[in-house]
Amino acid sequence: MADKESSDTSFSSSQASNPLSRKLNKILETRLDNDKEMLEALKALSVFFSENSLRTRRNLRSDIERRSLVINEDFLQVFQSVKEQLDSVYNDVKSMNECCQDMTSRLKAAKEQTHDLINQTTKLQSESQTLQVKAQVADAFLEKFQLKPEEATALRGSRDGTLHMDFFRALGKAKEIHKHCKILLRTNQQTAGLEIMETMALHQESAYERLYRWAQNECRMLTGDSPDVSSMLCQAMEALEDRPVLFRYTLDEFGTARRTAVVRGLIDALTRGGPGGTPRPIELHSHDPTRYVGDMLAWLHQAAASEKEQLQSLLKKCRSNGEQIQDILGHITEGVCRPFKVRVEQVLVSEQDAVTLYKLHNLLKFYHNTICQIICKDAALLNTVAEIQDLSHRMFFNSLNCNANKLLDKVELPPSDLGPTNSLNQTLQLLKDVLACHDASVVAIDDKKQDYKQILSCVIDPLVQMCSVSASRLNSTDMAAYMANCIYLMQTTLAMYEFTDTRLEMLQAQVDAQIDTLVSEQASFVLNKVGLAFVYGTVQQHQPKQGPLSALPDMGGPVLKSAMSKFDSYMASPDSLVLPQSRLLLSGRVRETVKKNSADLICSAYKQIYDTICDPANEYKESPSIVPRTPDQVVRLLS
Amino acid sequence: MAAGPYNYSYIFKYIIIGDMGVGKSCLLHQFTEKKFMADCPHTIGVEFGTRIIEVSGQKIKLQIWDTAGQERFRAVTRSYYRGAAGALMVYDITRRSTYNHLSSWLTDARNLTNPNTVIFLIGNKSDLEAQRDVTYEEAKQFADENGLMFLECSAKTGDNVEDAFLDTAKKIYQNIQDGSLDLNAAESGVQHKPATPRNAINNDQAPNKEGCAC
C-alpha cells in the first residue's frame, strides 16, 4: 500500500518539479529492509502474483481488491455465527433470570407461611430442654438418694450369711444418703427427705443387724492360738463403730473367745509343753519356785503382748480405740487370773525360805512393772499380780519375823571366847543371802531402798536384842566385849551393801558405848593392878580443908613410891596389863581404840596425881623422887 | 489391700539372745525401723517388736522378743525361750569375751526351746573392721560345728541385718513345708492363719472350757 501511496505522491509531485528525479530519489531513499509492512505486503503479493505480465500488472489493483473483498466476506460469515450464538446465550440467561425471580417470589411466600411453625418449634425445643434438665436432676437425685437394686441386694445379703465387700460399699452409701437427707430437710423437700430417711434407716438397721450377727459369729470362732483377724472383720468393726452397742457386743464376743483361748494356752503351756515335750511343760518345774513362777509370768507377759497386738489389728480402722482396747484386754487376760493365782499362792504358802520368798517377791514386782507397760494398771491380771506380790511380801517378812522370833525364843549363851553365837552367824548369813538376791534383782532402785529399810529393821533389831539378852548374865566387861563383837559382825555384813548408812551409824553408836565401858574398865584395871586406884580416888576426892594430902592414911611417900615403881614397870610393857576381854575383841579397830583411849585416861589420871603430889600445899618431901616421870614422859611412853 | 483377706498367714516368734552390749536391741531396731539407735539404753528384762515380711509369697508376721544381756536378768529372760521358732544368738566381733560366752547361750537355747527352733548366729558390729577380735572363719567354723546358720551384720550400717531375720524365717518356713515342724503342737513358735476366709458356719471350734485345776 505504501507502494500505492508513494506512486500517488510521486504522481502529484512529478507535476510540481522534476517528478522523475523526485520519484527516483524517493525510491533510492526507501529502506526496504526496515519497512516491515512493506516486506509483509510484498510477501503476500508474491503468493498470488506469480506471473509478472502486463495484464497481471494492470489487474493487480483489482486483484488485490477482490482478495480483500473475499477476506471481508469471510469475516462477516464467521462473526455471523458468533452473533447467533451470543444471542442464544442471551436468551438462556434471560430465561434463568425469570426463573430466579419466580423462585424468589415463591420463597418469599413460603417464608411468610412457615414463620408461625418456626416459632412454635422453638418454643417446643426450649421446653424439651428444660424437661431434659429436669430429667437429669431427677436421675442425679435418684443416684444420690436411692440405693441401686444391686446395692439393696448386697445389703440384704446371701442366705448363708456370708458377707462381701459390696455389702460395705452399699452400707456406706445408705449411710451417706441418710446423712444427705438432713440437707434435704433444710430445703423445701422435706417430705421426700423424711421418706428417704426412713427407708435408709430401715435398710441400715437390718444391715447392721446382719453385720453384727456375722461379726459376732466370726469373733466367736477366734479361739485359736492366734486369731485370724481378716480385713473383712476389721472393716466390719469399722462399720459397727456407728452402732456403739453392737460394736461393744462384738468386742465382748471377741474378748470372750480370746479369753478362752488364753486360758487354754496357759494350761497347755503348764501341762503339755511344746511339741514332743520341748520346751517342757511349765509345771514340771514346780519344784523350783522361781523358775516355775517366772515361766508363768513370762508366758502371761507374752500372751498379753500378743493379745494386745491382735486387738489393735482388729480395731486398726476404728477411730477411738485406746480405752476400749484396754478394757477388752483386761477382760481377755482376766481368765488366767485364777489358774495363775492358785498356783502361785500354793507356792508362796508352802515356801518357808526367806531368800526364795524374796526372790519371788522381786520377780512379781518386776513382772508387775513389765506387764504394766502393756495392759492398764487396773486390769484384773495386774491386780492379781499385785495381790500375789503383796502376799509374797507378807510371806517374806513373815519368814524373817519367824526367824527373829526363833532367835529370841531360845537365846544361846555367849561362847567363852565372847564371839558370835551360831544363831547370830546363821542370821547374818541369811541377811547376806537376802541382800545378795536383792542386789541381783531386777527392780527399780526406789523400791530397793524402801525394802532395805524394812529388811534391816526386821533382821538387825531382833539380832541386837538377842545379843543383849544373851549377854545379860555376863559381867560388864564381858558384856561390853561381847556386844562390841556381835555388833561388829553386823556392821561388816552390812557395809557391803548400799542403803545401809543410817543403820551402820546407829550400830556405830552402840559400839561406841561398849568402847567407853571397855576403856574405863581397862584404865581402872591398870590403876588397880599397880596400886594407884586408891591414890587416884583419894586425889580426886581430896579437898584443901582436909589438910595436906601426905597426912592422909596410906598416902605417905613410901606407899606412893612403891606404887609408882609398879606403874613404871607397867609402862615398860603396857601389854602385860591388857584386859583379857580386850584380847577377845574381833575388831582390830575397836581393840586399838580401847587401847588408845584407856592410855589417854591413864595419862590424865597420872597427870592429876602428879600435879597434886608436886603441889607444895600437900607437903610431900622429895616429890621428884616419888613421881620421877613428868606427865609428858608418861604420855610418850604409853602412846 | 490386694493381699487377700488376711494381712498375714503366719506368726513366727523369735528371741534375740547374747551378752550385754553386743547390739541386740540395735539389730531389732534396725530391722523394724530401719534406723540405727546410737545411744541405746540397756534393755530391762525383755522388749518386743514386730514386722511383717514375705517369704515365698506368704506374708509372715515376726514377733521378736529382745532380751536383756545383763547377767542379773538371765533368770528372767530364760523364761522367754519357750515357744520361740527362731533364736538369734548375737556376739560382738570386736569383743572376744562375747564370742567366748556363746556356748553358754547355745546351751540355754538348746535346752529351753523346742528341737525345731532355728538358731541363727550373728556376729554384730561388722562395720568396726579395725577393731575386729574374732575372725569370720573362726565363727563360721563354730557355726558349722553346731549346725547354726551364720552371718556377720552391722546394726549400724544395716548390712546383712535384713538377711539374718529373713533367712531365719525362710528356714522356719521350709521346716513347715517339709513337715518337720508340726504347727498343731502347742508352743511351736509358729501360728498359722488360713489363707482364705472360712465359711461363716464352723461350729467345731466352739469354745472348750478348761476342766483345769483351778
Ligand SMILES: Nc1nc2c(ncn2[C@@H]2O[C@H](COP(=O)(O)OP(=O)(O)OP(=O)(O)O)[C@@H](O)[C@H]2O)c(=O)[nH]1
Ligand atoms: N559400731 C557399731 N556399734 C553398734 C552396733 N550395734 C550396736 N552398737 C552399739 O553398741 C551398744 C550396745 O547396743 P545395744 O543394742 O544396746 O546392745 P544390747 O545387746 O541390746 O545390750 P543389752 O540390752 O544390755 O543386752 C550401743 O551403744 C550401740 O550404739 C553396730 O553394728 N556397729
Ligand SMILES: [Mg+2]
Ligand atoms: Mg538391749
